[in-house]
Amino acid sequence: MGTRNYRRKTSHSEHGPGDGGRTGSWRVERPVLDQNLCTPCKRNKESCFICWLFCPEVVISRTIPPAFNLEYCKGCGICAEECPTKAITMVDEAKFSEEEKE
Amino acid sequence: MHIIENGNVAAALGVKLCRANVIAAYPITPQTPLTERLSEYVESGEMKAEYIPVESEHSALAVCIAASSAGARTFTATSANGLLYMHEQVQWASGARLPIVMCVVNRAVGAPWNVWNDQQDSISQRDTGWIQIYCSDHQQIIDTVIKAYWLAEKVSIPIMVCYDGYILSHTYMPFDLPDQEKVDAFLPPFKPEYALNPDQPANLNTVTLPDVRTDIHGELAHGYMEIRYLLQEDLRTTITAAAEAEKRFADIFGRVSDPHIEPYRCDDADFVAVGMGSLTYQLRVCVDALRNEGFRVGVMGVRYYRPFPDEAIAQAMKGKQGIIVFEKALSYGYEGALASDLKSALYEHLAGTGSLPAVQNFIAGIGGREIRTEDLTNTFRAALQSRISKEPLWIGLKL
Numbered sequence: 425m426g427t428r429n430y431r432r433k434t435s436h437s438e439h440g441p442g443d444g445g446r447t448g449s450w451r452v453e454r455p456v457l458d459q460n461l462c463t464p465c466k467r468n469k470e471s472c473f474i475c476w477l478f479c480p481e482v483v484i485s486r487t488i489p490p491a492f493n494l495e496y497c498k499g500c501g502i503c504a505e506e507c508p509t510k511a512i513t514m515v516d517e518a519k520f521s522e523e524e525k526e
Numbered sequence: 527m528h529i530i531e532n533g534n535v536a537a538a539l540g541v542k543l544c545r546a547n548v549i550a551a552y553p554i555t556p557q558t559p560l561t562e563r564l565s566e567y568v569e570s571g572e573m574k575a576e577y578i579p580v581e582s583e584h585s586a587l588a589v590c591i592a593a594s595s596a597g598a599r600t601f602t603a604t605s606a607n608g609l610l611y612m613h614e615q616v617q618w619a620s621g622a623r624l625p626i627v628m629c630v631v632n633r634a635v636g637a638p639w640n641v642w643n644d645q646q647d648s649i650s651q652r653d654t655g656w657i658q659i660y661c662s663d664h665q666q667i668i669d670t671v672i673k674a675y676w677l678a679e680k681v682s683i684p685i686m687v688c689y690d691g692y693i694l695s696h697t698y699m700p701f702d703l704p705d706q707e708k709v710d711a712f713l714p715p716f717k718p719e720y721a722l723n724p725d726q727p728a729n730l731n732t733v734t735l736p737d738v739r740t741d742i743h744g745e746l747a748h749g750y751m752e753i754r755y756l757l758q759e760d761l762r763t764t765i766t767a768a769a770e771a772e773k774r775f776a777d778i779f780g781r782v783s784d785p786h787i788e789p790y791r792c793d794d795a796d797f798v799a800v801g802m803g804s805l806t807y808q809l810r811v812c813v814d815a816l817r818n819e820g821f822r823v824g825v826m827g828v829r830y831y832r833p834f835p836d837e838a839i840a841q842a843m844k845g846k847q848g849i850i851v852f853e854k855a856l857s858y859g860y861e862g863a864l865a866s867d868l869k870s871a872l873y874e875h876l877a878g879t880g881s882l883p884a885v886q887n888f889i890a891g892i893g894g895r896e897i898r899t900e901d902l903t904n905t906f907r908a909a910l911q912s913r914i915s916k917e918p919l920w921i922g923l924k925l
Contacts, residue, residue: 427738427748433682433756434623435734436720439727440742445735 442496447481451499453514455492461511464488475503475512527703533694534560536664536701537603537629537687540671542573543709546627547598547716550578550589554608555641556691557631561603583608587615587626594624595730597721599675602626605691606633606647613651620655620757622731625678625685625716627671632803632854633691634893642894643691645803649831649855649863651686655757657764658831660802661689662788665701666829669781672704676713677771681764683757690804690854692894704779712778761833768830786835789842791817792824797910798843799825800868801852805890805897809852812903821910834867840875843868846883850909852902853918854891861918862887887918895922 437443459465463472465488476484483493484503492503504512531539537560541549549568551561567573576593580586583604590600604612609630619626630648634640648658659674661667667689674685689695720728734750741747748756765786772785790810792798799809806827816823826842828835843849849872853862860866865887876882886909891897905921908914 425746427746427752430745430747430752432720432748433753433760434621435731435748435750435753437729437732437747438742439729442739443742444729444732445739 446495447498448493448495451494451497452517453499453501454494454517454520455497455499455501455503455512456515457489457492458511458513459489461509462489462507463509463511464490465511472508474506474508478502478506527705528700529703530698530700531664532559532696532698533664533667533689534631534696535563536668537671537689538563538567539703540668541601541627542567543668543704543706544627544672544675544713545599545710545715546573546575546601546675548576548578548590548593548600549602550580550586550593550600551602551604552580552583552586552608554583554605554633556633556643556695557603557605557608557629560629560631560695564601583612584615587612587619587628590626590628591615591619591622591624594619594626594718595622595722597716597718599679599716600624600626601628603629603631605631606635606641609647609651610635613654616651616654616656618731619684621753623682623757625675625682627674627678627685627687629671630686630688631691631695632688640893641691643693644854644892644894645688645690646855646892648686648688649857652832652863655683655761656832657681657683657685657761659685659687659829660827660831661687661694661829662804662807662827663701664694664699665781667694668701668704669775669779672709672713673771673775675716676774677764677767679716680771681760681767682719683760683764688803693804702781708778712775764833765830765835765838784829786828786830786838787842788827788829790825790827792826792842794822795824796822796847797824797850798846798848799823799850799852799906800828800839800864801825802828802831802864803854805852805854808897808899808902809906811899812906815903816907816910819907821907823906823910828864831864831867834871836867836871837875839868840871843872843883844876844879845881848884848886848909848913850906851885851887852890852921853887854889856889856892856918862889865918884913886913886915888921889918890921892920897921
């Protein structure tokens with residue numbers, strides 16, 4: 425099954441999740457949250473959310489705990505850089521693929 | 527109605543008859559009088575279009591790309607270094623499949639600076655995915671502009687209408703000015719498959735990944751490679767669509783011409799000269815002179831350079847003893863690009879048939895060096911005796 429009958433001959437995308445493709449595959453480092461350091465997690469109150477505010481791809485949820493949508497997270501690391509309590513660590517993706525193999 | 531005008535005005539009148547909606551251009555010799563004339567038509571209200579003056583050729587084509595994406599019929603024109611400055615947007619327009627028509631008034635490229643005619647500018651844009659059509663006189667210029675809009679919109683591929691600077695752009699010649707009603711019958715209003723619309727927002731030509739993807743409607747959408755393949759596929763079928771454009775044009779205007787090539791006294795010829803643009807009409811004078819001397823020679827103009835009408839050219843050359851390719855451009859480091867393409871077509875269609883004509887390549891008129899008909903005839907005659915050189919020979923070189 426190919427794209428022969430696709431209705432357009434150009435690159436054309438509409439607003440909606442992932443119409444630019446699954447950009448999560450570009451990621452080489454994954455954000456990992458330590459809930460013991462994350463402000464809304466510790467207080468169990470809607471607060472801080474600086475990671476949500478700064479994420480350029482809008483893949484972090486404004487929830488407790490904040491969740492990362494790894495389908496589209498490119499692994500830029502801005503959330504980890506901006507987190508005032510250093511609750512987010514960027515971890516090499518290779519580590520996860522080894523775990524998935526095991 | 528027959529009028530006497532110069533080649534640039536012939537092009538401007540063609541654009542006006544086609545009711546282009548948006549014109550954006552930056553002046554460069556020898557194209558300037560063409561866009562000046564269009565700005566006058568817009569200023570006087572004779573033409574209902576937006577004329578957008580820009581600060582560069584790159585911007586001129588960028589404006590056309592945006593306007594065409596919004597569903598407007600667009601026009602621009604340039605020459606030489608202006609075309610080269612546009613190069614990034616040239617690639618963009620074809621990848622985005624926008625039916626922009628652009629006149630390239632052929633001029634030599636710098637360095638060194640030179641404003642005179644050769645065809646290095648458009649030949650250097652050969653691989654950009656545009657259709658390229660070369661004109662040999664004023665009637666062809668105006669007719670080709672009209673046909674180009676129909677064809678570009680039919681196949682969603684932009685077209686360069688190329689004609690020689692000064693030799694055609696600044697000389698006066700009588701030609702038939704088509705009636706507006708007939709042009710309207712030939713060319714319906716532009717109706718794009720998708721036009722930018724705030725009610726249906728879309729991203730056009732954003733980052734397209736190496737692999738295919740599922741779009742938000744759940745359909746499998748092209749990756750970059752599929753989009754590029756379709757451009758190639760559609761350019762190859764443009765050879766057929768061009769024939770359809772010619773037939774449609776002939777039915778309405780009564781002017782019949784071969785869509786891809788323009789042979790003159792080729793049928794019984796042993797040797798055929800091949801070229802593009804006004805040079806091929808000059809070569810007709812040489813052919814007549816050599817025929818009077820008893821040589822069986824002809825000349826064939828190549829009108830479509832991209833897509834390259836390889837089969838039509840090879841069939842026309844079948845059984846010939848030799849082909850002499852005269853070019854006003856060069857693929858530096860090898861030979862004339864037309865000579866290479868022609869040899870490729872001969873190999874593809876005639877290898878193994880026992881008839882593979884020898885090909886001699888001449889380079890002429892670089893940077894506007896005068897091409898004297900007598901020199902051209904003498905060169906042509908000398909090439910009939912035997913193949914002179916494997917390397918392309920430069921006519922009129924004073925080294």
